[in-house]
Amino acid sequence: MSKILRIGIAGAGVLGRLLAWRLSRAGHQVTVFDLASGPLGRGAAGWTAAGMLSPSAELECADLQVFRDGVDSIQMWEGIIHELPGAPDFDNHGSLLLAHRDDAGAAHRLVDLIARKAPDGYRPQALTPSALAELEPDIHGPSLAWLLPCEGAINPVQLMQALQEGARGVSWMWGQNVDEVQAGYLKSSGNRHDFDHVFDARGLGQRPANGPGSGCTEVRGVRGEIFLLQASDVNLARPIRVLHPRHRVYVVPRRDHHFIVGASEIESEDRSPVSLRTTVELLATAHSALPGLAEARLVHTETNLRPALRDNLPRIEQTPGLTRINGLFRHGWMIAPAMTVRAIQGAGISV
Ligand SMILES: Cc1cc2nc3c(=O)[nH]c(=O)nc-3n(C[C@H](O)[C@H](O)[C@H](O)COP(=O)(O)OP(=O)(O)OC[C@H]3O[C@@H](n4cnc5c(N)ncnc54)[C@H](O)[C@@H]3O)c2cc1C
Incomplete structure (x- = not known):
């Protein structure tokens, strides 16, 4: 022993x-x-x-070791979750990158960057509008969409x-x-x-x-702000990330029509409540892809600091x-x- x-x-x-x-x-x-x-x-x-468990999308700012750890960890989470009490949520149906036509240039640059760095099987797959509508009928607005097939989400x-x-x-x-x-x-x-x-x-x-x-x-700490919304009429099967020239906005579905919208990334150790600017920019971008969020209720906001080297x-x-x-x-x-x-x-x- x-x-x-x-x-x-x-x-x-x-x-x-x-x-x-x-x-x-x-x-x-x-x-x-x-x-x-x-x-x-x-x-x-x-x-x-x-x-978000998004090793391909994170290649925007991470290296291949982080990517590999991300891919391995998704598999590990699946096993870990079965051994934990309370059956925590786990999803690995992929995630979507979305962009509006006006933001096509910046979106293509990012998708090309990910495609260059990611190995076969992990590259963004372009979706036609009808394929997107079939996967996520509640998404309207973005005319460009890519599926990242090996991504997922857990509930922290x-x-x-x-x-x-x-x-x-x-x-x-x-x-x-x-x-x-x-x-x-x-x-x-x-x-x-x-x-x-x-x-x-x-x-x-x-x-x-x-x-x-x-x-x-x-x-150092990097400030991040997130929002928890509840929208009874909105359905989303997988996390989405809306590509915008100034920021990335993701929406992660949670149980019972709850959605996390995040996240700002600000070089500051300020833990004070969410700012008006972040609220307007993130929620407007989320709404531009999921119009059903118009009547969502803002249930909770939170600020914290990511530990970074x-x-x-x-x-x-x-x-x-x-x-x-x-x-x-x-x-x-x-x-x-x-x-x-x-x-x-x-x-x-x-x-
Ligand atoms: C808004 C936001 C969104 C994020 N979204 C994602 C996401 O979608 N996907 C993802 O993978 N990651 C995400 N992250 C990042 C993720 O949360 C962090 O990378 C992760 O929590 C870091 O884990 P950690 O254990 O190193 O630190 P922490 O989670 O910060 O834990 C550190 C612990 O140490 C304790 N501690 C500190 N000082 C002391 C002390 N002196 N004595 C005793 N205890 C101490 C603290 O109380 C704390 O419990 C996000 C972070 C933020 C802020």
């Missing part, structure tokens, strides 16, 4: 919860520390995410809860400010806790409080006894399953 290890995890966002779930299933003794006051405390960026709020509830035997230490994470130990509220291996998954909180060696100096790419850093993961930026849910598997393997821990 493989050795049972004592493992500490700083941060209970998507990374911390997935690590805890995987490691506890393998029998390791896992303790997770987080600032939040309890399992439903909503500080983590993971709570706010739309849950459901999964944050399910991963925590499904991680049996884990000790959850809520309300704990971890101010130092080093090989074999972490410090929280002045107390030192020793482990065989420590994972630092604090996202933005990885900024070193106790000198450069105790965290990651370059992490200088190159906007994710990073795993490992030394014996310590793994730091960060920079999941705008694709944390999309790549976390594959990244956590690589991090656990890289640490030499058997699962």
